[in-house]
Amino acid sequence: MSQSEISSAQHARETWRVSRKRRSTLTAILSTVAFAVVAWLLLVNTPGWSRVQTSFFDWDTAVKAFPHVLDGLWLNLRVLVYATISVLIFALLLALATTLRNPVLTPIRLLAKGYIDLFRGTPLIITLYLVGFGIPGLRIEGLGRIAPEILGTIALTLTYSAYVAEVFRAGIESIHPSQRLAARSLGLSYSQSVRLVVLPQAIRKVVPPLMNDFVALQKDVGLISVLGAVDAVRGAQIEVSHFANFTPYVIAGLFFVLLAIPTVRLTDWLSARMAKREQMGTLL
Amino acid sequence: MTEIDWSKPRLLAKNIRKNFDDRQVLKGVDLEVYPGQIVALIGSSGSGKSTMLRCLNLVEELSDGQIWLDGDEISRPGIDEDEVRSNIGLVFQSYNLFAHLSILENVKLALKVVQKKSDDEATKIALGWLDRIGLADKAGQYPDKLSGGQQQRTAIVRAVALNPKLLLLDEVTSALDPELSGEVLELIRDLKNSGTTIVMATHELSFAREVADWVIFLDQGVIAEEGEAADFFAKPKNARTKEFLARVI
Numbered sequence: 001m002s003q004s005e006i007s008s009a010q011h012a013r014e015t016w017r018v019s020r021k022r023r024s025t026l027t028a029i030l031s032t033v034a035f036a037v038v039a040w041l042l043l044v045n046t047p048g049w050s051r052v053q054t055s056f057f058d059w060d061t062a063v064k065a066f067p068h069v070l071d072g073l074w075l076n077l078r079v080l081v082y083a084t085i086s087v088l089i090f091a092l093l094l095a096l097a098t099t100l101r102n103p104v105l106t107p108i109r110l111l112a113k114g115y116i117d118l119f120r121g122t123p124l125i126i127t128l129y130l131v132g133f134g135i136p137g138l139r140i141e142g143l144g145r146i147a148p149e150i151l152g153t154i155a156l157t158l159t160y161s162a163y164v165a166e167v168f169r170a171g172i173e174s175i176h177p178s179q180r181l182a183a184r185s186l187g188l189s190y191s192q193s194v195r196l197v198v199l200p201q202a203i204r205k206v207v208p209p210l211m212n213d214f215v216a217l218q219k220d221v222g223l224i225s226v227l228g229a230v231d232a233v234r235g236a237q238i239e240v241s242h243f244a245n246f247t248p249y250v251i252a253g254l255f256f257v258l259l260a261i262p263t264v265r266l267t268d269w270l271s272a273r274m275a276k277r278e279q280m281g282t283l284l
Numbered sequence: 285m286t287e288i289d290w291s292k293p294r295l296l297a298k299n300i301r302k303n304f305d306d307r308q309v310l311k312g313v314d315l316e317v318y319p320g321q322i323v324a325l326i327g328s329s330g331s332g333k334s335t336m337l338r339c340l341n342l343v344e345e346l347s348d349g350q351i352w353l354d355g356d357e358i359s360r361p362g363i364d365e366d367e368v369r370s371n372i373g374l375v376f377q378s379y380n381l382f383a384h385l386s387i388l389e390n391v392k393l394a395l396k397v398v399q400k401k402s403d404d405e406a407t408k409i410a411l412g413w414l415d416r417i418g419l420a421d422k423a424g425q426y427p428d429k430l431s432g433g434q435q436q437r438t439a440i441v442r443a444v445a446l447n448p449k450l451l452l453l454d455e456v457t458s459a460l461d462p463e464l465s466g467e468v469l470e471l472i473r474d475l476k477n478s479g480t481t482i483v484m485a486t487h488e489l490s491f492a493r494e495v496a497d498w499v500i501f502l503d504q505g506v507i508a509e510e511g512e513a514a515d516f517f518a519k520p521k522n523a524r525t526k527e528f529l530a531r532v533i
Contacts (some may be wrong), residue, residue, distance in 0.1 A: 182380035182439075185343050186394035186446065187370025196397065201384045 058247045065239035065248035072235030073255050076221045079149055079231070083156045083217060090161040095168035096194070112165075119162035124155070124220060131155040132227035149231070152224030160217055167209045171202035208274065211267035215260050222256060232256070288497065289319040294354060294481050295340065295450055301348035302335050309335045311505040312349070317450065317483055322476055324496035324513070325485040328528065331502040333485035337452040340483070341374040353449060370398045373443030377455040379435040381427035387438045388414065388423035391445050399446060413441040417471055433464030437471050444475065451475070453484035457491075489532055493517050501525050 006014075043049060097105075097112035119127065132151045175198050183193035225234035232252045239248035297315040301308070310332045317323050325333045338344035340351060342358065342365045351359040358368045381390050391410035395401045401409070414420045417437045419430075427435050436456055443451060453472070457465035469491050475482065476495055486492050492499055492513065499516040501509045501524075509522040520526050 178376065178378060178380045179382065181343060182376065182382070183393075184366075185341055185369055185374040186443065187366050187368075187398040188394060189366045192397055196393065197382055197384075201382075204384065 054245075056246045056250055058245050061239075061243045061245045061247040062251055065236065065243065065251055068239055069232050069235045069248055069251050069255065072230055072232035072252075073259075075149055075229060075231045076224075077259075079153050079156070079221045079224060079229075080218060083153050083160065083221065084214065086153070086157045087160045087164055087217070090157060091164035092168055094161060094165035095172060098165070098169050099172055116162045116165055119159050120166070122159070124159045124223060125226065127159050128152065128155040128223060128226055131158065148227035148229040149224055152221075152227050152229055156217065156220060156224070160213065160220075164210065164213055167206050167213065168202065170209075171206035172198060174205055175201050205274075208267055208271040211263060211270065215263050215267070218259050218263065219256055222252070288321045292355065293317060293352075294319045294321075295483070296352040297340065297349065298351075299349040300336065300339055300346065300351070302332075302339055302344060303347045309505055310339065310347075313502070313505070313507055315340075315483070315500070317481060319481055320479050321481055321498060322496045323483045323498045323500060324492035325483065325500050325502055326487075326489065326492060326528075327502035327508075332505045333502055334454050336502070337374060337454050337483065337485055340450075341372050341452055342368055343374065366398070370394065370446055371449050373446060373448040373451040375436075375439050375443050375451070375453050375456050377458045379427070379432070379439045379459075381435055381439055381442070383427055386424050386426055387419065387430065390427070390438060391442045394442070394446055409445055413445050414438070416474075417441055431464060432460045433467040436460065436464075436468050440468070440471055440475075444480065449481065451480055451482045453482060453486070455485050455487060457486070457488055487532075489517070489529070501528065503528070 046052075094112050094116060097108050098116070100106075100109045131154050132148060135151060135154075136146060179197055179201065180193050183197040184190070188196065222231060222233040225231050225237070228234070230238070232255055236248035236252040240246055293316045295315065295317040297313065300310050300313045300315070302310040313332070313336060315323070315336075325336060327333055335344060339346055339349075346359055349359070350357060353368065353371065357363075381387065382393065385393065388407070388410055391413060392403075392406040395406035395409055396403065411420055411423060414423050419434060419438065422430065422434070427438070430438070436459075440451075440453070440456065456472075457468050460468065465488070469488070472482070472484070472491075473495060484492075484496075496513045499511060499513045500507055501516075501520075501522070503524050509516070509520060509525045516525075517529070520529055
């Protein structure tokens with residue numbers, strides 16, 4: 001049947017659907033606008049609004065601080081790249097270690113489990129202090145002075161690997177044992193069956209949660225400033241003392257938001273696509 | 285039709301026992317399979333058919349007993365179990381195709397990583413088998429895009445492509461509706477005619493009667509009765525067998 005010859009029952013149904021959709025869109029727009037207006041009025045009528053406006057949202061300071069903060073952001077980006085690569089590698093090794101079944105390798109499994117418990121429990125800022133001030137404190141010969149951004153990358157890797165290892169482990173365990181059984185029955189060794197059959201499927205499944213952790217890491221690279229690395233946050237801090245104005249912090253904050261938005265949207269898109277694949281045809 | 289070679293057994297299993305914790309699933313099963321022979325294992329659910337096949341492929345550890353493949357004991361300590369498994373194909377009720385690989389890659393995987401064949405050679409062998417089951421034009425498809433019958437036929441050729449000495453089929457048609465199981469049974473007939481040695485656990489008694497040379501009735505972990513397929517179905521001797529056949533047919 002072509003589209004032009006739909007029955008009157010279907011025609012009535014479609015008209016009703018379109019009118020209902022139009023009405024809900026209109027309601028959404030109205031309530032958003034009303035909410036924004038109320039929030040704005042509440043804010044500008046606070047007693048200190050004009051002072052906050054000059055000390056946090058000053059255009060001249062923003063323009064002058066911009067280049068320095070942007071320089072700092074470049075350091076954050078480099079730390080992000082190195083930390084991401086090392087987290088993925090280290091976390092995957094940790095996850096594989098926790099799935100070992102061979103009794104001879106029990107110590108390795110327990111060590112990995114203990115590591116994950118320890119670093120998931122420790123606040124990142126404590127790990128940063130311990131690594132950032134502890135490792136140089138050892139005065140290891142021939143190592144010289146280690147740059148704070150390198151120490152920061154190490155601390156971020158230690159903490160995030162513990163989280164990401166759990167994500168990988170969940171992915172590995174979500175692959176049905178029959179897949180490994182089939183691989184072994186064809187003569188693949190244990191490690192071949194993990195590498196060629198289990199991991200490729202597990203990694204695909206955990207991409208959305210991994211992206212979530214990546215978004216968190218994007219913000220947390222700003223914490224390396226506590227070790228003295230001149231990144232976007234520390235750069236902003238220097239400008240804040242220079243101009244006696246908080247606007248550079250807002251600039252740094254906006255940079256991090258801009259960095260996060262593409263990843264967040266990509267994560268949403270990927271999750272939606274996977275959900276769609278897994279529940280094809282269902283309406284709700 | 286190829287003849288059975290009675291000179292020496294392809295597979296010999298003696299006193300196979302398997303316990304899961306304190307539950308005895310196999311209580312001493314003997315099995316002899318000759319090259320070109322088709323042996324059917326029948327019995328109700330939980331009788332130990334699947335466990336027996338898994339023990340023969342060494343994916344399940346034996347609790348007792350010994351197994352020989354072409355006179356070579358494969359149950360001896362320290363044997364390269366991966367190599368043994370590549371010589372004994374095992375196909376499951378639930379197909380278990382690798383979900384992240386196309387059906388061509390499914391068939392190629394073990395050819396490449398276990399038998400160390402080149403990519404070209406593996407592709408040639410795999411495509412040959414897919415062509416034989418009429419799926420060559422779907423070689424690039426992923427398993428979830430195929431029907432159950434197509435998936436199960438792919439799973440069978442994935443095992444057969446390695447040219448195993450013995451093929452174990454574990455209720456390969458139980459998850460399929462009659463029309464689709466027909467396609468799979470057709471492939472098994474085809475394999476029988478080209479001389480493949482097969483041990484199959486099955487609920488398809490009429491199919492067992494048609495293609496099997498020897499039928500074994502497993503009951504609560506022991507062989508209750510066995511015999512030539514024609515005799516077995518025509519005049520069962522054991523009371524349990526009669527009861528089972530009466531219930532199923």
